[in-house]
Amino acid sequence: MATPAAALSSPSPDSALLAAFTLWWREVVRFYRQRSRVVGVIASPLLFWVVIGSGFGSSFRSGDAPGQQHYLDYFYPGALIMIVLFTSIFTMMSVIEDRKEGFLLSVLVAPVPRSAIVLGKVLGGTTLSTIQGAIFLAFAPLLGIHFSAASLLLSLLTIFLVSFALTALGFAIAWPMDSSQAFHAIINLFLIPLWLLSGSLFPLNGASGWVRMLMQINPLTYGVEALRNLLYPASPQTFSLASSLATLLLFTLFMFGLAFVMANRRGSKPAA
Amino acid sequence: MEEHLSSTPAVSVQELVHHYGERAALNGVSFDVRPAEMFGLLGPNGSGKTTLFRILSTLMVPTGGKAVVLGHDAAKEPSALRRHIGVVFQAQSVDVKLTAEENLWHQGHLYGLRGAALKARIHEMLGHIGLADRAKDKVETFSGGMQRRLDVAKGLMHRPSVLLLDEPTTGLDPAARRDLWQYLNSLRQEEAVTVIVTTHLMEEAERCDRLAIMNQGELVALGTPLELKHEIGGDVITLETTNPETLAERIRSRFVVEAQPLGNQVRLEREQGHRFITDLVEAFPGEIQAISVSKPTLEDVFIHRTGHRFWTEESETKG
CATH class of the missing domain: 3.40.50.300 (P-loop containing nucleotide triphosphate hydrolases)
Structure with a gap:
C-alpha cells in the first residue's frame, strides 16, 4: 500500500490545474444558469451608460478635443472600473453561500491545494467581470474613441488585471465571513472610498495634498490611469502606461497572495 | 497485503x-x-x-x-x-x-x-x-x-x-x-x-x-448493539408515579435492586421482568400509575451508563 499512496500523496501540478479548472467551470456554469444574473451583467452597463449619458448631456462641456473636455469622456474609464469593481467583489459572495451549504467543505476535504481553490474561484469571478467590462468597452466607439488592435488588447488586459485583483480581494474578505450582511458592511466601508479616490471622478493632479496622497497609494488609480492612457492617447498622462500596468500587476499578485494566505489557515476552530 | x-x-x-x-x-x-x-x-x-x-x-x-x-x-x-x-x-x-x-x-x-x-x-x-x-x-x-x-x-x-x-x-x-x-x-x-x-x-x-x-x-x-444491550441484565421496567424519588428509594430497600428516578418515572433493570412487576404492584398499591416491561434498547444502555436520559430537556431546546 505504501508505494501507490506515496505516489498519490504529492498532487501533481496537473491535477491542481484540473481542480482549478473545474472550480472555474462551476462558477461560470452557475452564472449562466441563473438568468437574472446574466440579465444583470449585460443590462447594468447598458442602463448605466444610457442614464449617465443622458443625464450629463452637454453639462460640464469645456472644449472640443476628445478625451479631456467633455466630462462624460473623462468619466468613461472610471465608470468602466466601477462596473468591474462591483461585479468582481460581489461574485465572491458565492464563497459565503458555498460555506453555508456543505459545498465548500466538500472542496476543503478534497486533496486539492488551497492555491488551486483560490485560483479556480477567483478566475471564475474574474471571467464574469472581465466580460462585463468588455461589454462596457464596446460602447467606446459611441464616444468617438477608436483604438488599434494593440490598445484594445491592452485595455482588455487592464480590465482582466483589475478584475482579478478585486475578485481576489473579495475572496479574501468573504473567506472568514459567515453572513452576507457582514460582507456587505465591509464592502461598503472601503469599496466606495476605493473607487472615489481612484481618479474616476476627479483627476489626481487637481486634488489637494492628502487626497492626492491617498490616490497615489490606491492601486485602483493605476487601473483607471492605464485605461485612460489607452483610450485617450493624446491626453496628458500622470503615469506612463508601463508603470501603471506594472503597478497593477504587482497589486494583482499581492491580492492573490492575500487570498491564498486567508484560505490556507487551518486551525482548531470549526471550519464550517 | x-x-x-x-x-x-x-x-x-x-x-x-x-x-x-x-x-x-x-x-x-x-x-x-x-x-x-x-x-x-x-x-x-x-x-x-x-x-x-x-x-x-x-x-x-x-x-x-x-x-x-x-x-x-x-x-x-x-x-x-x-x-x-x-x-x-x-x-x-x-x-x-x-x-x-x-x-x-x-x-x-x-x-x-x-x-x-x-x-x-x-x-x-x-x-x-x-x-x-x-x-x-x-x-x-x-x-x-x-x-x-x-x-x-x-x-x-x-x-x-x-x-x-x-x-x-x-x-x-x-x-x-x-x-x-x-x-x-x-x-x-x-x-x-x-x-x-x-x-x-x-x-x-x-x-x-x-x-x-x-x-x-x-x-x-x-x-x-447486541453486546451493549446484553450488558443490561434482563428486562427494563418503567413505572409512572407521582413521587419517583421516594418510590425509587423504597424499591431499592425492599427488593435490593437498583432503581433510578427519571422525570416522573422510576426505571429499573431486572431479569424475568414480567414476574417482577406483580411483586412491585402488590408491594406499593396505589402508588404506581402505569407500568411497562420492555427488552433493553440502546437508549437504556445510554441511561445505564450515564444516569440520565439521551434527550435531556437542555439538549432538546438547543435543538
Missing part, C-alpha cells in the same frame, strides 16, 4: 482531546475501527461527535491526542489522508444548479479523475444510487432523499477506503431514511469501504456493526 490490512485498524482514535476556548468538546476519547466495518458514533447533540468527525475529516486540528486514519495522522498529513477518505457532511454539498452528472464530474476532477475513467465512474455511481435516468436533470428538481444519495455518491467517487458520514439522514422522512441506509449497506458491499457514521437516532445506530456511544465529550460505551 490484505491480511496485513485487516489486522491493523482502519481508524485509530487515541486519547483525543479538543477544546473550543474554555469549553471541552472532547475529553480523551479512544477507540479503533476495523476495516470494512459499519461503525456508528451515537450521542446527543453536544456530545462531541461532530467535533470528532471534523478532526477525522482533516478539517480541524485537535488540541491533544491523535486520530490515525489508514496509517496517516489526520493533523499532520492531511493531504495524504484526503485522497483516501470520502466525506459526507450534514449540510448538503451538492450544487443544485448543476445536473447530477455535472456534480459528479466536478467532484471527480477535484480528485484527479478525468476522461473515460471519470465518465465510466459517474455512470457506475449513478447506477448504484438509482439515479441513472436522472443524470441530466438539475439537482434542484430532486427530492431530499435523492439529493442525499447524490451527496453519498460524491463522497465515494474516488473509491475511498474510509467513508465518513455526519448525520446523513438529517431532514429526510422515515421512508427516505430507510432507503438511504439500504443504499449505504449495498454501497459498502460493492465498494468495500469502512464506514463511520454519526447519528443521534437509536434506530440508525441499531444498523451499525459496532457503536461508540458518546456523552459530554466522553466515550460511555463501545461494542456491537
Whole structure:
C-alpha cells in the first residue's frame, strides 16, 4: 500500500490545474444558469451608460478635443472600473453561500491545494467581470474613441488585471465571513472610498495634498490611469502606461497572495 | 497485503482531546475501527461527535491526542489522508444548479479523475444510487432523499477506503431514511469501504456493526448493539408515579435492586421482568400509575451508563 499512496500523496501540478479548472467551470456554469444574473451583467452597463449619458448631456462641456473636455469622456474609464469593481467583489459572495451549504467543505476535504481553490474561484469571478467590462468597452466607439488592435488588447488586459485583483480581494474578505450582511458592511466601508479616490471622478493632479496622497497609494488609480492612457492617447498622462500596468500587476499578485494566505489557515476552530 | 490490512485498524482514535476556548468538546476519547466495518458514533447533540468527525475529516486540528486514519495522522498529513477518505457532511454539498452528472464530474476532477475513467465512474455511481435516468436533470428538481444519495455518491467517487458520514439522514422522512441506509449497506458491499457514521437516532445506530456511544465529550460505551444491550441484565421496567424519588428509594430497600428516578418515572433493570412487576404492584398499591416491561434498547444502555436520559430537556431546546 505504501508505494501507490506515496505516489498519490504529492498532487501533481496537473491535477491542481484540473481542480482549478473545474472550480472555474462551476462558477461560470452557475452564472449562466441563473438568468437574472446574466440579465444583470449585460443590462447594468447598458442602463448605466444610457442614464449617465443622458443625464450629463452637454453639462460640464469645456472644449472640443476628445478625451479631456467633455466630462462624460473623462468619466468613461472610471465608470468602466466601477462596473468591474462591483461585479468582481460581489461574485465572491458565492464563497459565503458555498460555506453555508456543505459545498465548500466538500472542496476543503478534497486533496486539492488551497492555491488551486483560490485560483479556480477567483478566475471564475474574474471571467464574469472581465466580460462585463468588455461589454462596457464596446460602447467606446459611441464616444468617438477608436483604438488599434494593440490598445484594445491592452485595455482588455487592464480590465482582466483589475478584475482579478478585486475578485481576489473579495475572496479574501468573504473567506472568514459567515453572513452576507457582514460582507456587505465591509464592502461598503472601503469599496466606495476605493473607487472615489481612484481618479474616476476627479483627476489626481487637481486634488489637494492628502487626497492626492491617498490616490497615489490606491492601486485602483493605476487601473483607471492605464485605461485612460489607452483610450485617450493624446491626453496628458500622470503615469506612463508601463508603470501603471506594472503597478497593477504587482497589486494583482499581492491580492492573490492575500487570498491564498486567508484560505490556507487551518486551525482548531470549526471550519464550517 | 490484505491480511496485513485487516489486522491493523482502519481508524485509530487515541486519547483525543479538543477544546473550543474554555469549553471541552472532547475529553480523551479512544477507540479503533476495523476495516470494512459499519461503525456508528451515537450521542446527543453536544456530545462531541461532530467535533470528532471534523478532526477525522482533516478539517480541524485537535488540541491533544491523535486520530490515525489508514496509517496517516489526520493533523499532520492531511493531504495524504484526503485522497483516501470520502466525506459526507450534514449540510448538503451538492450544487443544485448543476445536473447530477455535472456534480459528479466536478467532484471527480477535484480528485484527479478525468476522461473515460471519470465518465465510466459517474455512470457506475449513478447506477448504484438509482439515479441513472436522472443524470441530466438539475439537482434542484430532486427530492431530499435523492439529493442525499447524490451527496453519498460524491463522497465515494474516488473509491475511498474510509467513508465518513455526519448525520446523513438529517431532514429526510422515515421512508427516505430507510432507503438511504439500504443504499449505504449495498454501497459498502460493492465498494468495500469502512464506514463511520454519526447519528443521534437509536434506530440508525441499531444498523451499525459496532457503536461508540458518546456523552459530554466522553466515550460511555463501545461494542456491537447486541453486546451493549446484553450488558443490561434482563428486562427494563418503567413505572409512572407521582413521587419517583421516594418510590425509587423504597424499591431499592425492599427488593435490593437498583432503581433510578427519571422525570416522573422510576426505571429499573431486572431479569424475568414480567414476574417482577406483580411483586412491585402488590408491594406499593396505589402508588404506581402505569407500568411497562420492555427488552433493553440502546437508549437504556445510554441511561445505564450515564444516569440520565439521551434527550435531556437542555439538549432538546438547543435543538
